[in-house]
Amino acid sequence: MRLALALGARGLGRVWPNPSVGCVIVKDGIVLGRGWTQPTGRPHGEVVALAQAGNAARGATAYVTLEPCAHHGKTPPCAQALIDAGIKRVVCATQDPDDRVSGKGFQLLRNAGIAVETQCLQEQADAAHIGFFTRITKGRPMVTLKLANSIDGRIATRTGESRWISNAQSRAYVHMLRANHDGVMVGRGTSLADNPDLRIRTNGLDDRNPVRIVLDSNLKTPTQSVLGQTTDETPVWMCHGHAADTTAWGSTTANLIQCANSTNGLDLNDVLQQLGARGLTRVLCEGGGTLAAGLLSANLVDQLITFQAGVAIGADGAASLASMGIDKLSDAPRFTLKSLDKFNGDVMATWARS
Numbered sequence: 001m002r003l004a005l006a007l008g009a010r011g012l013g014r015v016w017p018n019p020s021v022g023c024v025i026v027k028d029g030i031v032l033g034r035g036w037t038q039p040t041g042r043p044h045g046e047v048v049a050l051a052q053a054g055n056a057a058r059g060a061t062a063y064v065t066l067e068p069c070a071h072h073g074k075t076p077p078c079a080q081a082l083i084d085a086g087i088k089r090v091v092c093a094t095q096d097p098d099d100r101v102s103g104k105g106f107q108l109l110r111n112a113g114i115a116v117e118t119q120c121l122q123e124q125a126d127a128a129h130i131g132f133f134t135r136i137t138k139g140r141p142m143v144t145l146k147l148a149n150s151i152d153g154r155i156a157t158r159t160g161e162s163r164w165i166s167n168a169q170s171r172a173y174v175h176m177l178r179a180n181h182d183g184v185m186v187g188r189g190t191s192l193a194d195n196p197d198l199r200i201r202t203n204g205l206d207d208r209n210p211v212r213i214v215l216d217s218n219l220k221t222p223t224q225s226v227l228g229q230t231t232d233e234t235p236v237w238m239c240h241g242h243a244a245d246t247t248a249w250g251s252t253t254a255n256l257i258q259c260a261n262s263t264n265g266l267d268l269n270d271v272l273q274q275l276g277a278r279g280l281t282r283v284l285c286e287g288g289g290t291l292a293a294g295l296l297s298a299n300l301v302d303q304l305i306t307f308q309a310g311v312a313i314g315a316d317g318a319a320s321l322a323s324m325g326i327d328k329l330s331d332a333p334r335f336t337l338k339s340l341d342k343f344n345g346d347v348m349a350t351w352a353r354s
Contacts, residue, residue, distance in 0.1 A: 017279030058086030093125030131281035154317035
């Protein structure tokens with residue numbers, strides 16, 4: 001199952017709206033087939049592993065990270081593929097919450113006389129599939145918020161200088177994060193101030209660029225920006241409000257998404273629901289401080305990743321988070337530390353929502 005989970009991780013960021021499922025076919029202690037969900041979401045991991053195993057799969061055990069699907073979509077159900085291949089035992093990590101599948105895949109297997117065991121490394125599998133689960137149960141993608149700041153929580157000096165607070169190794173890891181998310185998201189302030197590209201600049205991963213998402217209620221980001229000039233190369237989704245003038249951006253190939261307004265710009269709940277409706281399961285937010293504070297205040301951050309550099313800037317520097325209007329600590333969003341890593345002097349902490 002650990003191998004199956006590792007295989008499934010290879011598809012993250014490339015298979016939405018489907019989950020990235022890993023599968024291993026084993027008989028007599030020999031691995032006969034390995035698979036994971038392929039780009040665009042098919043074929044599924046079970047189908048890939050069964051194709052590798054061929055006729056040898058008869059009488060084997062399949063280890064699968066998510067309940068095999070039981071419904072006819074664009075492809076036949078994987079549960080039926082396991083039955084047709086002559087699999088005698090299925091070990092599964094966790095159940096699919098999708099009503100079309102939930103429990104039905106297991107029942108289909110059992111009805112065919114296949115032994116089914118569940119909850120093998122379930123906690124790890126639930127973490128691996130959190131994006132898919134969040135979209136199914138909440139209608140929105142899982143949100144990872146990335147913050148890179150100084151020891152005292154600043155992202156720039158008082159003059160606005162910010163490149164670079166974190167080191168090259170930390171920045172390289174952020175490109176890895178982009179590769180395993182479906183979309184990377186910034187606010188209008190970041191798009192105007194930094195003119196970002198938001199694509200992956202790491203050798204071997206340049207075919208894994210996520211959808212680039214900008215929250216810009218009035219579409220003030222110029223089409224002459226890097227994003228505006230590269231919409232033909234890598235998808236750009238512009239989330240805007242009802243009153244925005246869409247003329248300039250409408251002349252590009254960007255996907256314009258009209259979202260509900262709130263008193264502070266766009267309604268972030270509606271934005272994420274719109275992204276979920278379009279199939280995204282995992283979104284990485286890279287700034288800026290206003291968007292980050294808004295997501296935290298709305299309780300929409302599922303995973304927080306912080307990079308802390310060994311530099312102090314002082315109170316006159318720019319804070320990593322905008323005002324959140326918190327008077328009592330009991331009202332502050334809280335997270336549980338999951339891991340700590342070092343990148344040549346920078347400290348990376350990964351936090352899960354408490």
